[in-house]
Amino acid sequence: MTDEKPDPFADLDDYVALPRLGGLVMSPDGERLAVGVTTLCSKKKRYVTALWDVDPTGRRPARRLTRGAKGESGAAFTPSGDLLFSSVRPGEESDDDAPAALWLLPAAGGEARTVAQRPGGLGGVVVARQAGTVLVGSSVLPSSTDDASEESGRKRRKDGAVAAVLHEGYPVRYWDRDLGPGRTRLYVADPLSGNGSLDGEKPLELRDLTGHVGRALDVEAAWDVSADGSTVVTTWTVPEGCGSERVSVVAIDVASGARTTLADDPDYEYEGPRLSPDGAHVALVSYRRSTPAEPGDSRLAVVPVGGGPVREVTASWDRWPHAIRWKPDGASVVVGADDVGRSPLFRVDVVTGEVTRLTDDDGAYSDHSVSPDGAWVYALRSTIDTPAHPVRVPLGGGAFETLPSPAPRPQVPGTLTEVTATADDGTALRAWLVLPQGVSASDRAPLLLWIHGGPLGSWNTWSWRWNPWVAAARGYAVLLPDPALSTGYGLDFVRRGWSAWGGAPYTDLMALTDAALERDDLDASRTAAMGGSFGGYMANWVAGHTDRFDAIVTHASLWALDQFGPTTDAAYYWQREMTPEMAEANSPHLHADAITSPMLVIHGDKDYRVPIGEGLRLWWDLVSRSGSGDGTTPHKFLYFPDENHWVLAPNHAKVWYATVLAFLDVHVNGRDWQRPELLG
Numbered sequence: 001m002t003d004e005k006p007d008p009f010a011d012l013d014d015y016v017a018l019p020r021l022g023g024l025v026m027s028p029d030g031e032r033l034a035v036g037v038t039t040l041c042s043k044k045k046r047y048v049t050a051l052w053d054v055d056p057t058g059r060r061p062a063r064r065l066t067r068g069a070k071g072e073s074g075a076a077f078t079p080s081g082d083l084l085f086s087s088v089r090p091g092e093e094s095d096d097d098a099p100a101a102l103w104l105l106p107a108a109g110g111e112a113r114t115v116a117q118r119p120g121g122l123g124g125v126v127v128a129r130q131a132g133t134v135l136v137g138s139s140v141l142p143s144s145t146d147d148a149s150e151e152s153g154r155k156r157r158k159d160g161a162v163a164a165v166l167h168e169g170y171p172v173r174y175w176d177r178d179l180g181p182g183r184t185r186l187y188v189a190d191p192l193s194g195n196g197s198l199d200g201e202k203p204l205e206l207r208d209l210t211g212h213v214g215r216a217l218d219v220e221a222a223w224d225v226s227a228d229g230s231t232v233v234t235t236w237t238v239p240e241g242c243g244s245e246r247v248s249v250v251a252i253d254v255a256s257g258a259r260t261t262l263a264d265d266p267d268y269e270y271e272g273p274r275l276s277p278d279g280a281h282v283a284l285v286s287y288r289r290s291t292p293a294e295p296g297d298s299r300l301a302v303v304p305v306g307g308g309p310v311r312e313v314t315a316s317w318d319r320w321p322h323a324i325r326w327k328p329d330g331a332s333v334v335v336g337a338d339d340v341g342r343s344p345l346f347r348v349d350v351v352t353g354e355v356t357r358l359t360d361d362d363g364a365y366s367d368h369s370v371s372p373d374g375a376w377v378y379a380l381r382s383t384i385d386t387p388a389h390p391v392r393v394p395l396g397g398g399a400f401e402t403l404p405s406p407a408p409r410p411q412v413p414g415t416l417t418e419v420t421a422t423a424d425d426g427t428a429l430r431a432w433l434v435l436p437q438g439v440s441a442s443d444r445a446p447l448l449l450w451i452h453g454g455p456l457g458s459w460n461t462w463s464w465r466w467n468p469w470v471a472a473a474r475g476y477a478v479l480l481p482d483p484a485l486s487t488g489y490g491l492d493f494v495r496r497g498w499s500a501w502g503g504a505p506y507t508d509l510m511a512l513t514d515a516a517l518e519r520d521d522l523d524a525s526r527t528a529a530m531g532g533s534f535g536g537y538m539a540n541w542v543a544g545h546t547d548r549f550d551a552i553v554t555h556a557s558l559w560a561l562d563q564f565g566p567t568t569d570a571a572y573y574w575q576r577e578m579t580p581e582m583a584e585a586n587s588p589h590l591h592a593d594a595i596t597s598p599m600l601v602i603h604g605d606k607d608y609r610v611p612i613g614e615g616l617r618l619w620w621d622l623v624s625r626s627g628s629g630d631g632t633t634p635h636k637f638l639y640f641p642d643e644n645h646w647v648l649a650p651n652h653a654k655v656w657y658a659t660v661l662a663f664l665d666v667h668v669n670g671r672d673w674q675r676p677e678l679l680g
Contacts, residue, residue, distance in 0.1 A: 009473040012654040019407035021388045026369035027077035028129040052406040062406040081107030116204040133229030134189040139182030170243040173608045176644030184217035226279035244572035318490040338488030364461035382462040414472040421515035431481035436472040444523035445477040451531030455485040483508030502586040544591025551667035555602040559618040561587040569608040592621040598634035600663040604643035
């Protein structure tokens with residue numbers, strides 16, 4: 001199925017209006033799937049997410065379930081098939097800061113209704129597959145002693161227009177949000193009525209399971225509950241000296257609230273805990289922390305809930321697992337892992353560590369669930385040229401099957417191929433190459449080198465935020481390389497660029513660019529480079545080390561590493577690699593005098609991962625070196641006062657793409673500057 005419009009990538013209004021899928025979940029009986037579909041609101045100024053029903057058998061079309069004006073998130077099924085989700089809806093507070101309540105949509109049909117609410121909102125709902133115990137997170141003020149004091153405390157802050165937060169530890173912010181004043185606690189509701197459904201209109205009675213635990217559950221905490229509802233496992237942040245912290249895993253007895261540490265080691269961190277079907281073991285990702293000399297390493301591990309050592313299962317597998325899901329028999333798990341420009345699904349035997357690849361296509365699989373009979377894995381599948389859509393994969397082997405999707409898949413304006421090269425040290429390199437329609441030896445396309453962020457990442461999936469097909473619709477070929485530090489090629493491939501960002505990552509990019517330009521349908525005289533986050537860092541490094549590119553676009557980029565390290569949101573993490581010596585040897589700002597390519601700098605003021613100071617300092621270093629007596633400069637600075645690391649608002653996304661394309665048109669294609677209309 002394709003979109004009705006022949007090329008929605010050629011018009012930015014059409015592009016930002018394309019529906020996006022995410023968050024596929026399965027009911028405990030395997031009879032239902034729910035997925036979030038994000039679309040423009042009626043005024044086209046923001047995105048909202050609705051929940052849709054997808055048939056696991058693929059026989060009936062997808063059906064819309066919710067229509068909240070502000071959207072829904074965090075869906076989970078009860079044992080009887082009722083659907084729980086978080087939402088802010090009419091009848092609650094109408095301002096943008098209103099907390100999300102927990103809603104229930106009955107399996108038998110009817111209207112959704114509120115079943116739980118708290119002043120700090122509710123989210124991250126998980127339900128016990130058999131017992132129906134509900135587990136949910138909520139933000140609570142440190143001074144609160146009960147629900148009444150929590151409500152009055154928040155009211156005083158709101159009525160007094162107080163936004164200040166008193167911090168007594170680190171960190172103070174994360175990616176795009178300020179931390180505090182509330183801290184996350186876990187709440188449970190005792191098992192639902194006998195058939196797993198709620199009793200009439202009676203709301204859930206939430207019970208505080210953790211109490212005030214400081215920042216233990218802040219940021220990216222992940223939790224799970226056993227099928228019988230007796231045990232909760234969750235990641236648990238442990239403060240360390242010198243502003244650092246590590247992540248452990250604990251088990252909590254639901255009846256008493258007693259907490260037991262299952263995995264905690266100063267040299268490791270743990271992610272994504274999942275309880276086995278019988279509740280006896282926890283599968284998790286064990287991450288060996290990095291040092292200035294060595295990158296970290298991730299492995300699948302298993303630990304008994306009753307206590308015992310953390311046993312690494314995939315010590316001999318040179319890939320990094322994520323998103324663990326148990327098979328019903330408890331003998332193996334299904335995980336995702338980056339692998340040579342793809343992100344397949346794998347089955348891992350938890351006793352022997354044997355790894356079996358389940359998908360052999362170019363897809364990247366996410367949000368996967370294993371059916372109760374162990375026959376299928378349901379997931380969202382995407383590729384570089386296909387956005388996420390629901391599929392099922394036979395666990396016994398075979399090709400994936402596409403399920404009816406709530407959103408038609410757009411037809412991309414071009415084709416996809418691969419480019420290979422050999423690095424200076426003999427390492428095999430590869431990249432995806434997006435080719436526009438109509439490209440040929442007689443009608444050669446300009447090349448846009450697009451560098452991924454991370455730095456631990458890979459070009460292996462569709463991206464709405466960094467979409468190469470928007471450029472392809474304007475005639476550009478787009479090179480999507482995986483240089484040193486990219487994931488999916490083994491630990492040694494990461495090690496090649498560790499603490500040496502300006503070394504192998506840079507030379508790998510140039511080698512792949514050279515290989516691409518050997519094609520007779522690409523124009524080596526018209527080239528540009530761009531990237532965001534770490535990709536922006538590399539764009540800055542490229543700008544200071546070669547004049548081969550006609551233009552360079554750098555988004556949310558690291559510029560002065562000595563400044564970035566202490567001001568980013570998680571300085572303790574970067575300090576493990578970014579020693580003063582590493583920062584000095586690899587900082588792009590030290591090569592500002594060598595920059596000759598025109599640069600477009602883009603930065604959001606609410607970016608806490610790469611603070612705005614990086615963009616401001618880069619902009620000053622560029623304009624102060626422009627050398628023009630009349631104050632003009634070939635460089636430009638696109639500044640978003642209210643955007644973060646990614647630039648998410650629909651109209652801002654349009655401004656972003658329009659400005660990038662206009663800038664490239666001037667310097668790559670020799671056209672006159674056309675100021676984007678939305679910029680006035």
